Amino acid sequence: MSDNSDLASAVEELMDSPGGQLLKQSRDFLRSKIKVIGFVFIFGIIIGFPITRELISWLIEPNRLPDGVEIIVTSPVEFIMLQLRIAMSIGMFFVVATLIYFGIIEGLKSPELKQRLIGINTTIPKPAPTFIITTIAIIILSISGLYYSWNWLTPMLLEYLTNDAQSAGLSTEWRLSGYVGFITNLAIASIIGFQAPVATLLILRFGVVDRSQIKQYRRHIWFASFVMGALFSPPDPLSLFLVAVPVILLFEIALIIDTFTREQ
Numbered sequence: 001m002s003d004n005s006d007l008a009s010a011v012e013e014l015m016d017s018p019g020g021q022l023l024k025q026s027r028d029f030l031r032s033k034i035k036v037i038g039f040v041f042i043f044g045i046i047i048g049f050p051i052t053r054e055l056i057s058w059l060i061e062p063n064r065l066p067d068g069v070e071i072i073v074t075s076p077v078e079f080i081m082l083q084l085r086i087a088m089s090i091g092m093f094f095v096v097a098t099l100i101y102f103g104i105i106e107g108l109k110s111p112e113l114k115q116r117l118i119g120i121n122t123t124i125p126k127p128a129p130t131f132i133i134t135t136i137a138i139i140i141l142s143i144s145g146l147y148y149s150w151n152w153l154t155p156m157l158l159e160y161l162t163n164d165a166q167s168a169g170l171s172t173e174w175r176l177s178g179y180v181g182f183i184t185n186l187a188i189a190s191i192i193g194f195q196a197p198v199a200t201l202l203i204l205r206f207g208v209v210d211r212s213q214i215k216q217y218r219r220h221i222w223f224a225s226f227v228m229g230a231l232f233s234p235p236d237p238l239s240l241f242l243v244a245v246p247v248i249l250l251f252e253i254a255l256i257i258d259t260f261t262r263e264q
Contacts, residue, residue, distance in 0.1 A: 044092070044094035
């Protein structure tokens with residue numbers, strides 16, 4: 001009984017702290033916006049579903065496929081289910097964007113958040129110029145990652161995998177869902193990976209970790225980059241290398257930028 005009462009007291013004390021009040025506020029915020037979230041999600045599906053047909057048709061045009069490759073469907077509902085999955089992803093993107101927008105608006109007005117930040121010796125950054133610069137950097141790096149994925153990474157891997165299969169005497173007929181999923185995963189991995197400089201600089205500038213700690217765990221960060229590459233790319237050394245190395249290079253560039261700009 002004593003252990004249970006101690007646990008209950010600890011939980012109650014935690015919820016009464018600034019961090020606990022922030023959790024309560026976040027929970028109440030999500031509850032108050034549940035109808036908006038549902039509407040935005042459905043709206044994203046309605047908007048995205050017609051677009052997916054054109055997108056898929058564009059992806060499977062013959063000039064975008066390696067020589068000798070055919071795209072097939074293996075079930076009557078594969079195409080429409082693929083459309084639905086893509087449309088749901090668009091809906092989720094709208095939901096995340098909406099939550100970020102409302103989160104920023106509510107966060108700037110939240111006394112609990114301000115009190116919590118004071119407790120960890122941090123302040124809410126000014127909307128300008130930090131927020132503007134960060135937003136621009138995220139957009140530019142996302143476009144760069146998408147460009148790298150579409151123009152370099154994806155064509156190179158498709159050609160390599162096709163030649164590898166054909167050299168073994170195999171016919172190269174790819175499932176539609178597998179082909180689109182392959183391209184999508186590489187694009188997502190590249191977009192996320194190319195945010196390494198922004199994440200690194202923000203972590204350093206806001207004092208989440210020290211520069212010495214980042215250097216100490218550099219090998220672990222490199223390893224995490226290869227793990228991400230393994231999750232989003234085919235299980236072969238070339239794919240792993242092409243996904244992970246740009247992330248590592250961008251991470252190191254961020255450290256160099258921090259070195260030359262910290263004293264300014």
